[in-house]
Amino acid sequence: MxxxxxxxxxxxxxxxxxxxxxxxxxxxxxxxxxxxxxxxxxxxxxxxxxxxxxxxxxxxxxxxxxxxxxxxxxxxxxxxxxxxxxxxxxxxxxxxxxxxxxxxxxxxxxxxxxxxxxxxxxxxxxxxxxxxxxxxxxxxxxxxxxxxxxxxxxxxxxxxxxxxxxxxxxxxxxxxxxxxxxxxxxxxxxxxxxxxxxxxxxxxxxxxxxxxxxxxxxxxxxxxxxxxxxxxLPGAAGTAPQPAGGTPDAAPRRHALIVGAGLAGCALAERLAARGWRVELIDAAAGPARGASGNLAGVLRPLPSVDDNRMSRLTRAGTLYGWRHIARLRAAGESVKAAACGVLHLAHDAPQAAKMRAVVERLGLPVQHLRYLTADEASALAGWPVPIGGWWFGDSGWVHPPSLCAANLARHGDRVRPHFGRKLGALQRDENGWCALDEQGTKIAGAAVLVLAIGTAVRDFVAARLLPIGSARGQVSLLPAEPGSAPRVVVCRGGYVSPEVDGQHCTGATFDIDDEDAAPRLRDHADNLARLDAMLPGITAGLAPADVGGRVGFRPTSPDRLPMVGALPAASAAATATPLAAIPRQPDAWVLSGYGARGLVWSEIAAELLASTLDGDPLPLERDLCEALDPARFLLRPPRSRATG
Incomplete structure (x- = not known):
C-alpha cells in the first residue's frame, strides 16, 4: 500500500x-x-x-x-x-x-x-x-x-x-x-x-x-x-544493514576505473570525485555523451502510481534529486542546458484520465509537484489545443544530456582523468586491482575499483546469466521550431515532445527491442510524427518524415524496467530464499546499467547511491529500494521472469 x-x-x-x-x-x-x-x-x-x-x-x-x-x-x-x-x-x-x-x-x-x-x-x-x-x-x-x-x-x-x-x-x-x-x-x-x-x-x-x-x-x-x-552502546559492531556486495574499505582504495562516459558514468565520476576519489574514465568515443545519452532533450520527471510502488518512489526520488543536482552544478558555475518548464502527461482516454485523477487524490502530493489538469487547463499551459487532460508536473522539465555530462566532468575535473577514443578490449584483475586493456592488449588505465557504466556494451564483458541486459533501439526526431512556439512545456502521451531547444523540437522516441540498425529510418520518423499529432492535433501539418532530422541510440534495458545499481554478481544462480547480501560478487566490481528510456531520471540518484555505497556513507534511498536495484536480484527469480521487455 x-x-x-x-x-x-x-x-x-x-x-x-x-x-x-x-x-x-x-x-x-x-x-x-x-x-x-x-x-x-x-x-x-x-x-x-x-x-x-x-x-x-x-x-x-x-x-x-x-x-x-x-x-x-x-x-x-x-x-x-x-x-x-x-x-x-x-x-x-x-x-x-x-x-x-x-x-x-x-x-x-x-x-x-x-x-x-x-x-x-x-x-x-x-x-x-x-x-x-x-x-x-x-x-x-x-x-x-x-x-x-x-x-x-x-x-x-x-x-x-x-x-x-x-x-x-x-x-x-x-x-x-x-x-x-x-x-x-x-x-x-x-x-x-x-x-x-x-x-x-x-x-x-x-x-x-x-x-x-x-x-x-x-x-x-x-x-x-x-x-x-x-x-x-558498548561493543557496537556496526550491525546496520549494508547493501548487497558489502562496503569496501574506502580509505586506501579511493581510485575508480569507470567504463562508459554517458549519463551513468559521468554522473558517477562527479559523485566519486566530490568525495575525493580519483577517477579513470574510459570511453571509445571522442568525448562524453556520444551514444544513447546524446539526444537534444530528454525528460526529467516522475511516474506516479496509485499504490506509490517502487517505480513511483524511485522516479520521484530520482527526479527531485536530479533537479537539485542541476541547481548545485549551476551554483558552482557549471553550465547545464535544462529548464524546469513543467511536464504535461496527457491521458490516453477517459478511463485513464479517471485513474490519473485518483492517483493525484490518493498520493496527496504538493500541487507544485503533481496535480491533475482538465483539457482546457492543459491546452492553456501547452499553448496548443489538446484532446484530454492529465498530470501536470510543475517542477519537472527537459534536460540536454550532453551538457549535463560535460558539467559533471568539469565540476571536479582535477580528479577525473578521461581516456576518450579508447575502446575497451579486455578487463584483468590482479593484486593491484583492475586493469583495462584496449583491443590490441595495451593498458588504458587501472584502479582498485571497477564500475561498468558502458550501456548495452556491458554484454560484451558480462555473461547474460549474470546480468540480463537487453538493448532497445530508440530513434528521436528533430523538428524545426521558432522560439516560443508551441508546445511551451514538455508534453507526453505515448512519447514526448520538448519545447523549442536550439531552434528545434525533440520528439520520440521509438523503443525497439534487439534492433541493431544504427541508421535513422523514415518509418520511425513517421511513427514519431504520428504520436506527436495524437498529442497535439494538427501540429505536424505540412511536415513529412523526410523533412525532419534525428538520431538513434541504444539503451540498456532490464527485465523489470528498473536499473541495475550495485555489486556485480559472481554466481549464475541462487536459491530463491538466498538473501541478496549472501550472493557471491565479483571482487571490487560494480555496475550501473539498465536505465532504459529513463537515463535522466535514474542517473544522478543512482550515482549518489553507488558513490555512497563505495565510500561508506549513509545511503540516499530506502533499503527496499536499494534491494530492488541490486543487479543480483534476477538470480533469485524463475528464468521466465528474466525476459527483457
Whole structure:
C-alpha cells in the first residue's frame, strides 16, 4: 500500500511563545530555550564536538527534525571547530514537516544562523514521503531527511550512526517514538562506540534503551529539567544493514576505473570525485555523451502510481534529486542546458484520465509537484489545443544530456582523468586491482575499483546469466521550431515532445527491442510524427518524415524496467530464499546499467547511491529500494521472469 500522504505541521505557539505542536500537544523545544537545549543536551550529551575531531566522516541520527534547530546548531558548531571532521552526515526523521514559509518565520528567532538556515530552506524538499538528500556547505554537510513515520524510516535506513539525538515529543504524548521496537532499531544502526543523548529520563525510555543494549547514565539537565539521559552502546559492531556486495574499505582504495562516459558514468565520476576519489574514465568515443545519452532533450520527471510502488518512489526520488543536482552544478558555475518548464502527461482516454485523477487524490502530493489538469487547463499551459487532460508536473522539465555530462566532468575535473577514443578490449584483475586493456592488449588505465557504466556494451564483458541486459533501439526526431512556439512545456502521451531547444523540437522516441540498425529510418520518423499529432492535433501539418532530422541510440534495458545499481554478481544462480547480501560478487566490481528510456531520471540518484555505497556513507534511498536495484536480484527469480521487455 502507498504511504499515507504527509500532513505538514501547523505553525502554533504556546502562551510563552515557544513553538507548539497541536498534533501532539507539546512544545518543540524546552521553554528555557531551544538553542541552549541543543548545545547542552544533544551536542554536549554526545561529547561533541570532541568526538568528531580527527575523523573523515561523522554521522548523527536524529529522531525528530522539527524546526531544524538541532541540525543548525550542530552545523554551526562543526563550522566553528578548527579540528572538525572532514564531512558531517546528519540523518533525521520527521512525520509532520514544516513548509518553507513557516520555517523562515521560525528561523528568524535565531539570527546567528541566518546564512545556514537560508541555505537549508533554499534546498528544502518537496513534502513527499521518503528519503531526501540535501548537500550543503560545499557538500561537507549532508542532510538526509526521511519524511514519514520514524519507525518506518529507521527500518529502511542503511547507515551507521556515531551519535543519536533522541528528540521526539514527550513519551506521554508520542509513545511510538520511544517504543521498544524503535530503540532496537537505533541499536541496529549504531556504529562502534555510538552514543546517545536525550532530555527524557522517563522510566519507560530508560527501560527500552537498556533492553536494546545501551548503557545509560543520568546527567544534569537543561533549564528547568533537573536531569537528562546519556547512553552508549558498548561493543557496537556496526550491525546496520549494508547493501548487497558489502562496503569496501574506502580509505586506501579511493581510485575508480569507470567504463562508459554517458549519463551513468559521468554522473558517477562527479559523485566519486566530490568525495575525493580519483577517477579513470574510459570511453571509445571522442568525448562524453556520444551514444544513447546524446539526444537534444530528454525528460526529467516522475511516474506516479496509485499504490506509490517502487517505480513511483524511485522516479520521484530520482527526479527531485536530479533537479537539485542541476541547481548545485549551476551554483558552482557549471553550465547545464535544462529548464524546469513543467511536464504535461496527457491521458490516453477517459478511463485513464479517471485513474490519473485518483492517483493525484490518493498520493496527496504538493500541487507544485503533481496535480491533475482538465483539457482546457492543459491546452492553456501547452499553448496548443489538446484532446484530454492529465498530470501536470510543475517542477519537472527537459534536460540536454550532453551538457549535463560535460558539467559533471568539469565540476571536479582535477580528479577525473578521461581516456576518450579508447575502446575497451579486455578487463584483468590482479593484486593491484583492475586493469583495462584496449583491443590490441595495451593498458588504458587501472584502479582498485571497477564500475561498468558502458550501456548495452556491458554484454560484451558480462555473461547474460549474470546480468540480463537487453538493448532497445530508440530513434528521436528533430523538428524545426521558432522560439516560443508551441508546445511551451514538455508534453507526453505515448512519447514526448520538448519545447523549442536550439531552434528545434525533440520528439520520440521509438523503443525497439534487439534492433541493431544504427541508421535513422523514415518509418520511425513517421511513427514519431504520428504520436506527436495524437498529442497535439494538427501540429505536424505540412511536415513529412523526410523533412525532419534525428538520431538513434541504444539503451540498456532490464527485465523489470528498473536499473541495475550495485555489486556485480559472481554466481549464475541462487536459491530463491538466498538473501541478496549472501550472493557471491565479483571482487571490487560494480555496475550501473539498465536505465532504459529513463537515463535522466535514474542517473544522478543512482550515482549518489553507488558513490555512497563505495565510500561508506549513509545511503540516499530506502533499503527496499536499494534491494530492488541490486543487479543480483534476477538470480533469485524463475528464468521466465528474466525476459527483457
Amino acid at each position: 502507498a504511504a499515507q500522504p504527509l500532513v505538514p505541521a501547523r505553525l502554533a505557539f504556546a502562551e510563552d511563545g515557544t513553538p507548539w505542536s497541536d498534533t501532539f500537544g507539546d512544545v518543540y523545544h524546552s521553554t528555557d530555550g531551544g538553542l541552549g537545549q541543543a548545545h547542552h543536551v544533544f551536542l554536549a550529551g554526545n561529547g561533541l564536538p570532541q568526538r568528531w575531531r580527527g575523523r573523515e566522516r561523522f554521522v548523527v541520527l536524529e529522531t525528530g527534525f522539527g524546526l531544524g534547530l538541532n541540525f543548525l546548531a550542530t552545523w554551526a558548531s562543526w563550522r566553528d571547530d578548527p579540528e572538525r571532521c572532514g564531512r558531517l552526515h546528519f540523518v533525521s526523521c520527521e512525520l509532520h514537516p514544516f513548509g518553507t514559509d513557516d520555517l523562515a518565520r521560525l528561523h528568524r528567532r535565531w539570527p546567528q544562523f541566518a546564512e545556514l538556515s537560508a541555505a537549508l530552506r533554499a534546498q528544502w524538499p518537496v513534502l513527499a514521503p521518503g528519503l531526501h538528500r540535501l548537500h550543503l556547505d560545499g557538500e561537507r554537510i549532508t542532510l538526509t531527511l526521511y519524511l514519514g513515520d520514524a519507525r518506518e524510516g529507521l527500518a529502511q535506513l542503511v547507515a551507521r550512526a556515531d551519535a543519536f539525538y533522541l528528540d521526539g515529543f514527550s513519551p506521554a504524548r508520542n509513545p511510538e517514538l520511544w517504543s521498544p521496537q524503535l530503540c532496537r532499531q537505533l541499536a541496529h544502526l549504531a556504529a562502534p562506540g555510538a552514543t546517545l543523548a536525550t532530555w527524557s529520563v522517563a522510566g519507560a525510555v530508560r527501560r527500552n534503551l537498556h533492553d536494546a543494549g545501551f548503557e545509560l547514565a543520568k546527567a544534569a539537565g537543561f533549564g528547568g529539567k533537573r536531569q537528562m539521559l546519556r547512553g552508549r
